[in-house]
Amino acid sequence: MAGIVSYGAYVPWWRLSRKAIAPGGSGEKAIANWDEDSVTMAVAAGMDCLSDADRNSIDGLYFASTTSPYKESQVSTLVATALDLREETRSADFSSSLRAGTSAVRAALDAVSAGSARRVLVAAADCRLGMPGSTFEQDCGDGAGVLVIGNSDVAAEVVASYSVNNEILDVWRADGDQFLRSWEDRFIITKGYLRSMSQAISGVLKQAKLTPKDITRAVLYTPDGRRVAELAKEAGFDPKAQVQDPLAAAMGNTGCAYALMLLVAALEDAKPGDTILWASYGNGSDAFVLRATDKIGQGKGRRAMKKHLASKRVLEDYRTYLQWRRLLPMDQPRRPVMGNISLSAAWRERKQNLAMYGGKCQVCGTVQYPQQRICVSCQTADKFDPVRLYDKKAQVFTYTADFLDPIETPQVTAVVDFEGGGRCLLAVTDRVPNEIKVGMPLEVSFRKVFFERGIHNYFWKATPVRA
Amino acid sequence: MPGIKDKVAIIGMGCSKFGERWDSSHVDLAVEAAQEAYSDAGVEPKDIQSVWFGTLFSGFAGPTLSHALKTQYIPVTRIENFCATGIDVLRNACFSVVAGAYELVLAIGVEKLKDGGYTGLPISSLDPDDTPKAFPQTAPPAMFAVYATRYFHDYGLSYEQGKHVLAKIAVKNHKHGTMSPKAHFQREITIEQAMNAPMIAWPLGLFDCCGVSDGAAAAIVTTPEIAKKRGKDYITIKGFGISCGPKEHILRQGYDWVHWEESVRAAKQAYDEAGVKDPRKEISIAQVHDCFTSTELITMEDLGLSKRGEGWKDEEADFFTLEKGGLPVNTDGGLKCFGHPIGATGLRMTYENYKQLIGKAEKRQVKDMKLGLAHNLGGAAGANVIGVAIVGRP
Numbered sequence: 001m002a003g004i005v006s007y008g009a010y011v012p013w014w015r016l017s018r019k020a021i022a023p024g025g026s027g028e029k030a031i032a033n034w035d036e037d038s039v040t041m042a043v044a045a046g047m048d049c050l051s052d053a054d055r056n057s058i059d060g061l062y063f064a065s066t067t068s069p070y071k072e073s074q075v076s077t078l079v080a081t082a083l084d085l086r087e088e089t090r091s092a093d094f095s096s097s098l099r100a101g102t103s104a105v106r107a108a109l110d111a112v113s114a115g116s117a118r119r120v121l122v123a124a125a126d127c128r129l130g131m132p133g134s135t136f137e138q139d140c141g142d143g144a145g146v147l148v149i150g151n152s153d154v155a156a157e158v159v160a161s162y163s164v165n166n167e168i169l170d171v172w173r174a175d176g177d178q179f180l181r182s183w184e185d186r187f188i189i190t191k192g193y194l195r196s197m198s199q200a201i202s203g204v205l206k207q208a209k210l211t212p213k214d215i216t217r218a219v220l221y222t223p224d225g226r227r228v229a230e231l232a233k234e235a236g237f238d239p240k241a242q243v244q245d246p247l248a249a250a251m252g253n254t255g256c257a258y259a260l261m262l263l264v265a266a267l268e269d270a271k272p273g274d275t276i277l278w279a280s281y282g283n284g285s286d287a288f289v290l291r292a293t294d295k296i297g298q299g300k301g302r303r304a305m306k307k308h309l310a311s312k313r314v315l316e317d318y319r320t321y322l323q324w325r326r327l328l329p330m331d332q333p334r335r336p337v338m339g340n341i342s343l344s345a346a347w348r349e350r351k352q353n354l355a356m357y358g359g360k361c362q363v364c365g366t367v368q369y370p371q372q373r374i375c376v377s378c379q380t381a382d383k384f385d386p387v388r389l390y391d392k393k394a395q396v397f398t399y400t401a402d403f404l405d406p407i408e409t410p411q412v413t414a415v416v417d418f419e420g421g422g423r424c425l426l427a428v429t430d431r432v433p434n435e436i437k438v439g440m441p442l443e444v445s446f447r448k449v450f451f452e453r454g455i456h457n458y459f460w461k462a463t464p465v466r467a
Numbered sequence: 468m469p470g471i472k473d474k475v476a477i478i479g480m481g482c483s484k485f486g487e488r489w490d491s492s493h494v495d496l497a498v499e500a501a502q503e504a505y506s507d508a509g510v511e512p513k514d515i516q517s518v519w520f521g522t523l524f525s526g527f528a529g530p531t532l533s534h535a536l537k538t539q540y541i542p543v544t545r546i547e548n549f550c551a552t553g554i555d556v557l558r559n560a561c562f563s564v565v566a567g568a569y570e571l572v573l574a575i576g577v578e579k580l581k582d583g584g585y586t587g588l589p590i591s592s593l594d595p596d597d598t599p600k601a602f603p604q605t606a607p608p609a610m611f612a613v614y615a616t617r618y619f620h621d622y623g624l625s626y627e628q629g630k631h632v633l634a635k636i637a638v639k640n641h642k643h644g645t646m647s648p649k650a651h652f653q654r655e656i657t658i659e660q661a662m663n664a665p666m667i668a669w670p671l672g673l674f675d676c677c678g679v680s681d682g683a684a685a686a687i688v689t690t691p692e693i694a695k696k697r698g699k700d701y702i703t704i705k706g707f708g709i710s711c712g713p714k715e716h717i718l719r720q721g722y723d724w725v726h727w728e729e730s731v732r733a734a735k736q737a738y739d740e741a742g743v744k745d746p747r748k749e750i751s752i753a754q755v756h757d758c759f760t761s762t763e764l765i766t767m768e769d770l771g772l773s774k775r776g777e778g779w780k781d782e783e784a785d786f787f788t789l790e791k792g793g794l795p796v797n798t799d800g801g802l803k804c805f806g807h808p809i810g811a812t813g814l815r816m817t818y819e820n821y822k823q824l825i826g827k828a829e830k831r832q833v834k835d836m837k838l839g840l841a842h843n844l845g846g847a848a849g850a851n852v853i854g855v856a857i858v859g860r861p
Contacts, residue, residue, distance in 0.1 A: 342584060345582045348490060349492075372537070373495060379513075379539070
């Protein structure tokens with residue numbers, strides 16, 4: 001039976017204290033660093049998921065987000081390339097809806113059930129922006145969740161799935177809108193969220209021939225930390241015993257990634273035989289009933305939700321957050337702007353730049369990034385084996401903090417040595433400058449280097465190892 | 468008489484495929500040209516003692532090349548002299564050998580233009596004096612078109628007559644390009660196609676303009692003594708000329724705009740050094756800087772290959788074709804069809820002259836080869852740097 005083969009997640013290292021936004025706020029929300037977006041977070045969650053999984057059986061990658069960096073230009077291809085999936089991988093973007101993540105999961109289930117793909121990786125990521133001062137600003141967090149859908153060796157079978165749609169303009173962004181809009185909240189909760197979710201939940205339970213009491217864990221999308229209790233009561237679940245913690249105080253509502261991330265959190269705790277009800281929201285609802293198999297315990301090495309949530313740094317400074325979101329213009333050093341990227345060169349070097357491939361000399365064994373035509377050590381021409389560096393352990397060889405960098409002040413720049421060979425000059429992100437030391441263990445993370453002339457330019461940076 | 472005639476030899480050359488090399492970087496192009504040159508000369512990369520490297524846009528300074536070829540801590544000097552970079556690279560490499568500083572050096576020019584994201588060159592102004600940035604920012608076709616306009620006017624050619632002359636040049640160079648396996652464009656065109664092509668900068672149309680290409684070319688330079696000992700074919704330098712002018716064309720009324728004084732002067736330097744008295748008779752073939760068909764036309768006169776004002780008659784009479792010409796010009800297709808990767812062009816011209824002189828020009832082979840001339844023009848038309856290199860058998 002089709003189901004979830006493996007999972008991964010990504011929660012940014014940075015959290016913003018809600019008190020920093022306004023007095024009276026409580027808890028934190030996960031916030032993408034200035035060099036992160038839906039693409040980088042999807043790649044990070046994908047790397048988490050694939051850290052112990054086979055890439056070659058993946059025949060499709062679906063990317064879901066309401067905050068894709070491009071209106072036109074597929075992002076799933078970018079994520080697939082960074083995750084080093086084959087060029088024959090089917091790719092599609094799901095967008096414009098909070099339900100895009102679960103819609104992609106349903107499409108993936110259909111594909112693997114029909115036999116047109118062995119496995120499909122669904123990556124959902126979002127970083128939605130609430131206007132400063134709005135409740136959205138308090139509630140919304142950033143993050144990504146990944147599920148690999150397959151037809152064999154599943155960790156959780158999908159027993160039933162059910163969808164309803166509801167033509168309602170409750171929460172939206174029009175083309176060109178930077179911030180979320182919404183209609184009056186009593187209406188949108190009553191006739192939007194509660195109505196559609198209840199409909200889908202009862203529909204899927206009926207299809208699975210189950211009652212609310214049969215459910216071990218109900219994983220429910222919620223606009224904020226409170227509404228889920230209201231829904232649980234209406235749907236017949238015990239909010240305390242049955243409902244998955246919505247992580248409102250630790251992370252916030254991560255948009256179309258939220259349902260996937262909450263499911264990953266539930267799967268981390270699930271035991272074989274557990275029955276999970278899972279429902280998302282957005283112009284209707286997608287609901288699923290899943291049953292954990294004896295393979296549910298696999299993947300303990302992944303960071304998933306627990307380890308990512310535990311590894312954090314709290315930003316107490318709201319001004320920095322506004323700068324990161326480009327909501328507060330700031331003076332910059334008098335240095336030339338980055339840019340002038342060549343798209344033909346970027347295309348030619350896509351594996352080198354996006355999947356961080358270097359070359360290992362077949363004659364002398366020296367690993368070089370990027371791969372050279374002529375070996376730097378033994379001068380042999382064109383005898384290299386490709387080697388992917390991004391999953392290798394790394395450490396600081398030397399470093400500085402550069403106060404003349406045009407984008408980030410200071411930018412920590414390090415010469416990074418990889419285990420097994422390979423050296424690279426990388427920016428160090430998600431770090432505290434004065435904590436960097438020679439020999440410090442590092443890992444690499446896919447980041448947005450800059451945005452110029454309509455081009456989002458992605459590359460790898462180093463980060464201190466997240467626990 | 469000072470000079471370097473026959474004091475330096477070229478024992479091997481290489482040239483990459485020219486064209487839209489989307490799968491290749493400047494490194495790939497440099498490796499392709501250098502490896503052919505090493506192999507042609509029968510030398511190992513480690514035998515090279517110094518490198519002269521030319522590019523206009525594809526990198527900076529010597530390390531661009533040492534990083535590409537992994538040369539082992541030997542000197543690499545980057546030369547940049549606009550589109551005349553290639554000839555100046557060769558000239559400096561040759562001078563170092565004549566001076567006795569080195570015995571085996573590499574001269575290489577590389578240009579990766581197609582990563583620029585623009586049609587044509589990736590910058591707007593070539594004039595460092597243009598501080599107000601208020602003068603019209605003419606792209607190269609317009610810079611050269613104004614010379615064609617004046618040429619038609621001064622020699623009484625109607626638009627149709629002038630276009631017909633230019634079309635003859637385009638047809639000739641396209642024909643030659645079909646005989647060059649490494650050329651960017653390899654198809655013949657007709658006079659009608661050339662004359663009726665879309666206008667780019669009046670009176671120059673699409674087929675009056677050269678290719679914007681990626682490519683690299685390289686030469687291995689040594690002393691004649693070493694070259695002779697090897698017992699293989701080689702060529703020697705007969706004369707070089709490089710000329711940069713004082714910007715007369717735009718600062719002084721009376722400059723005629725139907726010639727480039729820098730070409731005349733560079734040619735004179737090279738002819739004097741080579742001992743050429745009557746170039747139209749003595750030069751066997753010429754590879755000239757046909758960035759535009761009108762540039763070839765004017766250059767024929769500047770080099771003394773045609774009489775002043777009569778270049779158009781020679782073109783009409785097919786005097787410069789491989790097929791029936793008395794003095795074949797742009798035998799490999801020229802910039803027009805072989806392509807124009809800036810830093811490589813002067814070396815590509817010399818590559819063709821070298822192949823012709825050692826009898827390896829295949830379908831293009833010209834008989835009784837004595838002297839091959841390369842004319843390499845850089846800069847905005849009028850504000851030029853022009854290089855001329857004459858090579859021949861030892």
